[in-house]
Amino acid sequence: MRRRTIFRNKLLPYLLLIPQLAVTIIFFFYPAAQALYQSMLFEDPFGLRTQFIWFENFQTVLSSPLYLEAARVTLVFSVAVTLGAMAPALLLAVMADQVIRGAAGYRTLIVWPYAIAPAVAAVLMLFIFHPTIGQVGQGLRALGVPWDYRIHGGQALFLVIFVSAWKQVSYNFLFFLAGLQSIPKTIVEAAAIDGASPARRFWTVVFPLLSPTTFFLLVVNIIYAFFDTFGVIHAQTQGGPGRATTTLMYRLYRDGWVNLDLGGSSAQSVLLMTAVIALTVIQFRYIERRVHY
């Protein structure tokens, strides 16, 4: 007879779950429902005159060429930030894994950028890269590079990508390092004994075993690039110059807070939520299959 553990108390599990469920309902489901409702209204900023207009807001948003432009910018931005945050983090983790002396010191220093608030990091980098008062900015101009992100859209986009990725490297580094350290040394040694070069060992043995971590970080980084990079963009370029750094998230903020078009902004947030949910579902369905647990 196999012994099975049966939990006798029927009520206790639900009671234990209620706090978490309450938080999820109050801070996620309720605002999402509110956004869905507001996206079908046409109202003045004060909420004193509202008209129910079904899906007209969605129509207006999706047919606007500027929305598609923002979608394009967001795509470029997210891919660049994700790659720019994960690749250096992997490299640093691999190197930190092999270091023996001062390992704790390196790890501490690499983790520090994560503790900096996005707006603070943005202003910090602004001062470093500013064309006239920043060290790097002045240096670039002295070398003859026409560096001025207040006028050149491509440079502004590069700057916000750089700062957003820089901040996220620490987070990815921590997870990659933990992932690397959980790989049994015996497997890697066995590959070495079989005559595999370090690069071969890494790409055929270590990297596939790292795939759960990589998959997790991919999902987290994409969500970060979509939503949490707002602070950096707002502090540095405010979506400009022109519309070069206006991502979907930033456009949503502009329409909601500055332009006080709450219906249009809610419609955009519903679309963004749907897009990210779809993206995550796709990732779980297709990419997770290739993950070795």
Added chain:
Amino acid sequence: MRMRLFHRSLIAILAAILAFGTVAQAQPVEVEFWHGFTGALGEVLEGYVAEFNESQTDYQVNPSYKGSYADTMVAAIAAFRAGTAPHLVQMFEVGTATMMYAGGAIKPVYELFEETGVPFDPEIYIPAIAGYYSDPDGRLLSMPFNSSTPIMWVNLDALRAAGLDPATTPLETWADVRAAAKSVVDAGAAPCGVSFAWPSWTQYENFSAWHDVPLATLANGMEGLGTELAINSPLHVAHLQMLVDMQAEGSFTYGGRGSAADPLFSSGECSMLVASSGLLARILRESTFEWSARYMPYHAEAEGAPQNSIIGGASLWVMQAPDRTIEEYSAVAEFLNFISTLEMAERWHLDTGYLPIRFGVYEKLEAEGYYVENPGRAVPYQQLTLNPPTENSRGLRLGNMPEIRAMIYEEIELALQGQKTAQQALDTAVERGNVVLRNFQRTYE
């Protein structure tokens, strides 16, 4: 037994004293006042509020800084929707249309004074300012407070370093300014020749008034909700094209949106800056060179120029809330009365670069010789009242103006980046802006 009785009576006596004490001292009526001032200006304003609070015990005004003008507006609207609107909020001039049409969210100032019985005379304000904040029947909707106008700040030391004598170098027209800026940059006297802050306010809204051309139809929106933008006229396009050319030759450097270009003057980076007269406080504190204030430049080809400039800055709006009492409104009315006396208007003008908004202040200071001792301080007022206002220079009343400004910023930047011609940029700005105006019209008709 005795100790218990003693303890009980002691407690009873203490409770009685406390209760009596609480009842005897009436709590002052508290009023929340949200403003968008930082630094020197914030200190001056909060100083005035403290004076009001100390001068009497019935009312207490609690000032709080809620972020920039745009942030303060959004915060006030969000608070209203949550039922916790502040009593008094400082709203920038481009939010006027949105606040005016807000119906049940605001209490017009003339109504406030009528209902609370606090005496008030609306005729004390000069027409350029009263007209901006009144309804079509001439009744004051918000309380004017800090009104500025853009002028040109000039770094005299930089001009001299470039070999230009400030006393004889003409800086009246844009052609003059362009030539001087080019000399300054070529001589290496400053990295940037000329620039401007608040691009939409200085280069479109005030530009149109200064040159007596329409910014929008229907008297810049004053006469109806069916207004349309007119900033793609030949003069506007020529001006933007000139700026693009000036950037290419190095005499002009774009300083960014909003107030981003403000620090460029006092830091010495730009030798000339078209910016708010309210920048004075900062320039006095930070600049290390000799400077002067002048009228904004104009284009000599425009017949109507120079006409007069229009105001910027902000005014104070009274907001409604479900449980607001008449005592709270009385507190607000008394505070507004306090800061609008002749003495306070004069002090505000002297402590900051803002305009003297009441009749009598300018004349009094002129008679005292203040403007002779402090040249440049009279320039904003003189520019504002240079000529009697025409239809194009009374001010503007466009709905969702913050959104329209953002569009103008974007299109200017695209033209400066060379991605569009000046004509295309302004045509697009007009097209997009008109969509916003039609949406505003749809909300309120």
